Amino acid sequence: MIKAFENYEIWFITGAQLLYGGDAVKQVDGHSKEMVAGLNDSGRLPIKVVYKGTANSSKEVSELFAAANNEKKCIGVITWMHTFSPAKMWIHGLQILHKPLLHLHTQYNAEIPWDSIDMDFMNLNQSAHGDREFGHIISRMRIRRKLVVGYWKEEKTQNHIAVWERVCAAWADAQDMLILRFGDQMNNVAVTDGDKVAAEQVLGYHVDYCPFSEVLSYFKEIKDADVDNLVATYFNEYDHDSSLEDKTSEAYKKVWNAAKAELALRAILKAKGAKGFTTNFDDLGDVDVERSGMGFDQIPGLASQRLMAEGYGFGAEGDWKSAALYRSIWVMTQGMPNGCSFLEDYTLNFNGEQSSILQSHMLEVSPLIAASKPRLEVHFLGIGVRKSQTARLVFTSKVGTGVTATVVDLGNRFRMIVNDVKCIEPKALPKLPVASALWIPQPNFEVGAGCWIYAGGTHHSCFSYDLTEEYWQDYAEIAGIECVFINENTKVDEFRKELRFNEVYYMLNKALL
Template identity: 80%
Template sequence: MVKAFDNFEVWFVTGAQLLYGGDAVVQVDGHSKEMVDGLNNSGRLPIKVVYKGTANSSKEVADIMSAANNDNRCVGVITWMHTFSPAKMWIHGLQILRKPLLHLHTQYNKQIPWKTMDMDFMNLNQSAHGDREYGHILSRLRKPRKTVVGYWQDEKTQDHIAVWSRVCAAWADSQDMLILRFGDQMNNVAVTDGDKVAAEQVMGYHVDYMPFSDVMVYFNNVKDVDVDALVAVYFKDYAHDKVLEDKSTEAYKKIWNSAKAELTLRAVLEDKGAKGFTTNFDDLGDANVEETGKGFDQIPGLASQRLMHDGYGFGAEGDWKSAALYRTTWFMTQGLPGGSSFLEDYTLNFDGDNTSILEAHMLEINPDIAEEKPRLEVHFLGIGIRKSQTARLVFTSKQGHGIAATVVDMGNRFRLIANDVNCIKSKPLPKLPVASNLWIPEPTFEVGVGCWINAGGTHHSCFSYDITDEYWRDYAEIADIECCIINNKTDYEDFRKELRFNEVYYMLNKALR
């Protein structure tokens, strides 16, 4: 079990009815308890499953769903029909339910007892019958849900439930997520902007602007002794040249000031209860900071790197959608080994079948994805309002499979785009001392990039080594937003058709509502 999810629960509700008598319901109840215990003892589920009993009437269904809505520990509801459960009795409860829903199509017994099966057994074990009745009403109600089909003791079945559970936890986290924007969108960039009201309405998180003058109040309250202590942590945790520890050098001063910026941002985020933030390298306080001391003397890249490691969402150049999506990515991958990060498409390396994209940013890449121990370095950065020596962690990323995702505002809906990628070995970049990743999009560079561009994907993405497109499909289903997946099965022309079909679907859906 992942400790980060200890305060969460997934509720398990079994559908039945009283037609077959009280003894049958007692057996259903016993089987359900055994199944829930088995799921919890499997060691494969990150969140505890809590059995909430059988539902035998419309009132019982509605009462359970209403309770789920009002219990902050409950992040989702699993339903399973042990017997035939007339689906009309589920209508009001499903209409009430606001938490994510999983329909588990399974059966208590693994195999048919051919020699002993009688009518009583048939009446009791009707999942093949009952789950179809229940599935019909879910479809009739247009109820977003995940459907998992398989025997409850099989690892594959449990893994599908585990993925959904993690997504449910991240969804619950986003419902009170606050993103702070230190500055606005930059240079008239469209893709990083969008409708913040619609985002809160659809995906739950709230976005606020915070002027840098307010940030400076926190900056001025940071104590030198605390900055000294954090600098010591930097030198302890990261590889570095010994000369950086010389307090008489400009490089040490830049590291010290980076530590002060990190403590400032942490204080702001903690005080405001924010789970993420964006920066804008044209808005860092007084332009004459070297003389006045009233601002950051460099882009807070090192601070952003370390805050991402701790789970704070981050988006560059005011990209609040990426900040929120990164927080969600990080939250649902807690306890998994690979790591995640905010990334940006930088430049291309054309090399036949190995044509790849260099992913980086000026500075802000999470060290969790580093191949080796990150190096603390100080180099000149000639962009934005602060053209100066700037501290940062430098590394290349691990090789392996991962997935990049983004959310874009299409005007009448949000679209989630995810692309499977294969991270390959990167060559040294002696003149570009930044953190970076090098990947080949699936199914090929041409198809993967072509589909991403046709879908309107951003140049920013939220990347993870740990998750699969199943996570993003589940997230989009819960949020009820469009989902476009690009992987090794994607055909370019079929994908373009999918985009056109989706456009018609959402136009008609809006008209019908």
């Protein structure tokens, strides 16, 4: 199990009944215990599965699901019908269950024992139609769930369960997620705005405004010795020119001030219990910071980069939806090797089949995706309320495939847009000292970029090398939101039809409600 998930558990409940007698239920129980132990011992599941016994009646189902709701460690429930479990006995329990549900369609034994199979075996091993009975009632009740079909010992079956477990962890984390907006959204920008009340109702997280004056109250309390220690950490962890360590230089002062800003942001995030934040480059305290000393003397790009690497959600220009989504990606990918980041579509490179999009931001890209050790540099940044020399980590991303995602507010619903991308080797950027990635949206630039725009996708997105479409499919299913995928199989006309059909579906669904 992964240490980051050690306080979570998944409950496993087996459906049965007493029609075949107590001895049969004992066998069901024994098989279930063996299966759960096998899943945990496989080394493929990041979160421990806890067997909670057989459910043989409506009362037992309701009690188990009510207990799952009330147990904070339980972040999801797996159900499996070992034998025939009449589905009507699951109705009341399913009506109250608030945790994510996975229906596992499997069987204790792999193959039919052709030479010895008899009616007793048939009666006991009835997953073939017991799971269909259970699947029917879930479908009739319109219960959202993940269905995994396959033999429980097989790697691919366990991998599907593992994906869902990671998504459950991110979902549980989002239910008490606080995002702080340090300043407001950037004026007149549509995609970074949205309905915060609806977001909390549907996705769980809460968004609060925090005036920058409150950040500065923490900034004033930061001790110089702590800043000195953090600057030493910078010099130890990142490549840099030795001249940067000259304490009499302007560049050193900028690094020192960036470290103080990081400590201030850490302090307020910890004090508030926040899991993510946004910034706005037009709101950093007093405009005349040199005179008043009451503000950041530069955009806190270095702080944002480092905080993202530690799991804090981040969104630029007040983009609270991206901040929350990045936090969820970071949670999902704990223990995975390749990294994730908030990114922005910056500029296009038309080059035939290699046409691509340069992903960057002014400064705020997570070093988790860096191809090599990041370099600490100080350069002028002429944007926002602080046009000044600014500290940042400079690097390019790894070459490889990944997936990027965004959530947009369409007024009557949230839509998740997911695009497979291929990160390619960038050319040198001698006059653009920022962190960056260069990718080709799949299946190619024209289709990938075009479908993203047709879907209303943002210029901000949250990227991971380790996640796949399956993670976002599971996430959208748990959340009950629309999700569209752009991948190697996408055709523009079919994608546009899907968007139109979805629009009709959600309009009718809202009207019926």
